[in-house]
Amino acid sequence: MATSQKPKSILKKASYPATTTSKEDRDRDLALYHADLIQQRKDIELEILLATETLIDYPLATAPYDASNPAPADAQTFKYLLRPFQPSDYDALILERNINERCGYTLCANAPRKESGGGRWRMVGKYGKGKDFKVVDKKELEKWCSEACAMRALYVRVQLSETAAWERGERGENTVKIDLRDEPKSDGDTVVEGLEKLQLAGDDSVKKQDTAHLALERGDRGPAARIGSVDVKILEKEIQRVPEAPSLEDEDLTERLDTIHLGILEHVGRESRGQKFTSMGSEKKMAIKRHPQRRISDTLVGYDLTLI
Amino acid sequence: MSNEEDREVKQREAGNRETARLWRAWRTVHELVQDRGYILSEAEVKISLEDFIHKFNSGDGNIEKNRMTFTAHPSDEMVARYSNPVTDRDPKPAAPDVGPIKVKFEEGDSIGIKNMRKFAQELTQESFHTGIMITSVNITPAALKIIPAVASETRIETFLEADLLVNITHHELVPKHVLLSKEEKSALLQRYRLKETQLPRIQVGDPVARYLGLRRGQVVKIIRKSETAGRYASYRYTV
Numbered sequence: 058m059a060t061s062q063k064p065k066s067i068l069k070k071a072s073y074p075a076t077t078t079s080k081e082d083r084d085r086d087l088a089l090y091h092a093d094l095i096q097q098r099k100d101i102e103l104e105i106l107l108a109t110e111t112l113i114d115y116p117l118a119t120a121p122y123d124a125s126n127p128a129p130a131d132a133q134t135f136k137y138l139l140r141p142f143q144p145s146d147y148d149a150l151i152l153e154r155n156i157n158e159r160c161g162y163t164l165c166a167n168a169p170r171k172e173s174g175g176g177r178w179r180m181v182g183k184y185g186k187g188k189d190f191k192v193v194d195k196k197e198l199e200k201w202c203s204e205a206c207a208m209r210a211l212y213v214r215v216q217l218s219e220t221a222a223w224e225r226g227e228r229g230e231n232t233v234k235i236d237l238r239d240e241p242k243s244d245g246d247t248v249v250e251g252l253e254k255l256q257l258a259g260d261d262s263v264k265k266q267d268t269a270h271l272a273l274e275r276g277d278r279g280p281a282a283r284i285g286s287v288d289v290k291i292l293e294k295e296i297q298r299v300p301e302a303p304s305l306e307d308e309d310l311t312e313r314l315d316t317i318h319l320g321i322l323e324h325v326g327r328e329s330r331g332q333k334f335t336s337m338g339s340e341k342k343m344a345i346k347r348h349p350q351r352r353i354s355d356t357l358v359g360y361d362l363t364l365i
Numbered sequence: 366m367s368n369e370e371d372r373e374v375k376q377r378e379a380g381n382r383e384t385a386r387l388w389r390a391w392r393t394v395h396e397l398v399q400d401r402g403y404i405l406s407e408a409e410v411k412i413s414l415e416d417f418i419h420k421f422n423s424g425d426g427n428i429e430k431n432r433m434t435f436t437a438h439p440s441d442e443m444v445a446r447y448s449n450p451v452t453d454r455d456p457k458p459a460a461p462d463v464g465p466i467k468v469k470f471e472e473g474d475s476i477g478i479k480n481m482r483k484f485a486q487e488l489t490q491e492s493f494h495t496g497i498m499i500t501s502v503n504i505t506p507a508a509l510k511i512i513p514a515v516a517s518e519t520r521i522e523t524f525l526e527a528d529l530l531v532n533i534t535h536h537e538l539v540p541k542h543v544l545l546s547k548e549e550k551s552a553l554l555q556r557y558r559l560k561e562t563q564l565p566r567i568q569v570g571d572p573v574a575r576y577l578g579l580r581r582g583q584v585v586k587i588i589r590k591s592e593t594a595g596r597y598a599s600y601r602y603t604v
Binding site: 102103106109110113146149150152153156157 | 475476477478479482505506507508510511514
């Protein structure tokens with residue numbers, strides 16, 4: 058009984074477009090994508106290392122500048138180089154500076170304090186209030202040249218982002234903006250900074266912010282969404298016929314409503330379903346009439362809305 | 366005994382202990398270099414404590430660490446073991462990735478980026494292929510990051526003095542590890558019809574792997590004593 062004609066399939070035809078790329082291509086893309094991420098991370102780590110090396114020898118400027126009044130150029134570079142740092146990287150920088158006999162605060166040229174005498178612990182705040190009294194490790198004290206420098210250094214540290222730089226993304230809102238406890242005291246610099254803060258092209262940043270919020274709401278975070286490995290296209294569904302309000306006079310509708318509860322109106326109470334809409338009919342009519350301006354394209358959905 | 370004399374004796378003993386430690390580390394690192402296949406004379410490797418003190422004494426009973434630097438060149442056998450085999454696809458393979466080695470005992474209470482950078486520059490300038498830095502204290506994490514950053518120019522390995530006081534490969538429970546050449550490796554994989562990833566593995570950071578300076582992708586043959594079979598060989602792929 059072999060017929061030349063193929064039997065017609067009763068299955069639905071796949072309406073989604075078939076994937077055009079082969080498995081190898083997709084695997085390759087995925088591997089490249091991850092390799093790219095790792096490379097990005099390595100680049101940033103190297104950048105941090107080089108920045109650390111540079112900052113060991115800071116400050117470059119000598120007197121009259123000091124830690125309380127750093128040279129604008131030094132402060133600028135310091136802030137710039139510090140952007141990819143995490144607090145742990147900053148700690149490493151402090152350690153390296155101490156090894157090279159420098160105060161832990163990058164913009165201070167002094168040598169760190171040397172605690173004389175043996176013993177591991179030191180008492181701090183002996184002459185102030187009781188709550189200031191502390192017993193601290195000698196090593197902690199030998200990191201800085203003075204109390205003020207310790208404050209300045211830690212003031213910077215708390216502003217660093219805990220997130221690793223390669224996870225921050227390229228969006229502007231994540232760039233760390235660092236303030237110094239003692240900013241350079243020169244007029245020119247202040248003016249420049251003030252100009253920077255002025256939002257002349259405000260629209261652009263607002264737009265960026267909006268896009269970021271939208272991305273967050275959609276749930277696409279991280280670089281995956283950025284390079285578009287998730288390709289989402291939203292298309293408007295076209296409706297040809299003119300939308301019309303539902304009406305209960307329609308015989309057809311009441312008939313359908315008798316059975317529709319099996320499908321979508323599960324949350325409606327059992328007893329109201331049993332009443333076959335006799336008593337509720339007028340109520341619903343009112344509910345619908347109350348919103349004549351609502352353009353409901355799908356009568357059933359519209360009904361459901363007003364019922365609630 | 367007066368207090369002063371007591372202190373002197375203690376100081377001398379501490380100095381002696383420090384000297385003995387350095388001597389042991391010195392011997393172990395020589396054995397390490399020799400085991401890897403570099404050329405060193407027996408007299409250099411098996412130096413006695415007296416000779417060692419005589420050679421590196423600074424005059425006041427201490428040892429001068431900065432004079433303890435030494436270099437070695439790879440033997441022909443070692444070059445052969447690291448060479449790339451000639452194949453149809455690759456008729457002119459790259460030169461073997463080995464070269465002279467420099468071993469340095471680094472002084473200082475803390476080893477930072479600067480020390481490491483200086484050592485790397487030294488190695489590159491004097492065109493040493495490999496450098497071993499031996500320190501008495503831990504190296505800072507930031508300084509260790511220099512090693513991969515300069516990996517394209519020179520290969521730096523670091524050891525702690527404390528880790529070199531005894532030669533771990535001489536311990537009874539450590540079996541013999543033999544590095545296979547690339548030819549031997551491909552013969553092994555063909556013999557057992559394996560992919561290299563199907564072999565058991567050994568980490569690069571494994572103490573014995575560090576001792577032999579194993580690199581990712583190399584295969585070691587491990588020869589154990591077996592009560593039933595006499596000798597038992599297994600192979601491990603370095604990851």
